[in-house]
Amino acid sequence: MIINNVFSSKKSHIFTISFINQSIEQLKMRIFKNISLAILVIGYLVAGANHFIHPQSYYRIIPPYLPFPVILNILAGFFEVLFALMLIRLKTRKFASYGIILMLIAFLPVHITMLIDAPIKLGSLTVTPTIAWIRLVLQPVLMLWAWWHRK
Numbered sequence: 001m002i003i004n005n006v007f008s009s010k011k012s013h014i015f016t017i018s019f020i021n022q023s024i025e026q027l028k029m030r031i032f033k034n035i036s037l038a039i040l041v042i043g044y045l046v047a048g049a050n051h052f053i054h055p056q057s058y059y060r061i062i063p064p065y066l067p068f069p070v071i072l073n074i075l076a077g078f079f080e081v082l083f084a085l086m087l088i089r090l091k092t093r094k095f096a097s098y099g100i101i102l103m104l105i106a107f108l109p110v111h112i113t114m115l116i117d118a119p120i121k122l123g124s125l126t127v128t129p130t131i132a133w134i135r136l137v138l139q140p141v142l143m144l145w146a147w148w149h150r151k
Helices: 004-051 056-059 069-088 090-117 129-148
Strands: 120-122 126-128
Touching: 004 056, 004 069, 004 129, 056 069, 056 090, 056 120, 069 120, 090 129, 126 129
Parallel strands: none
Antiparallel strands: 120 126
8 A cells, every 4th residue: 555655656746747847848839939920920010011111122023024013012011011910819810821821922933033133232232142042942931930820
């Protein structure tokens, strides 16, 4: 009986420690995900606002075969800001995540055109072929990041 109580006691302590460790790990992941979400929201708010602050830079990178570059730029900025704001609320986060993914897919022709035209001067920034490649390769990473925050 005493031996059973000792083993039972050790098992419950092991279970308790395991539970606490698991809870701490979940808390760390929740904090990390919240920080990640905040960075994503701020990033898209800044990027969206930049379409209105420096529109000339965006007109230059919209492929010439796409009509109405001014309207396309306004729409891109509007949706970046809208989706960033929608990421904040849990109720609209899933829609925003999928919207960002679709938006990034729609932006691929811009990144491909930048790669073809590089080096290209955008304001004070020169987009070299290396930078253009990095921007293009970064798109799937950004898509996965948005997808991670869908829940």
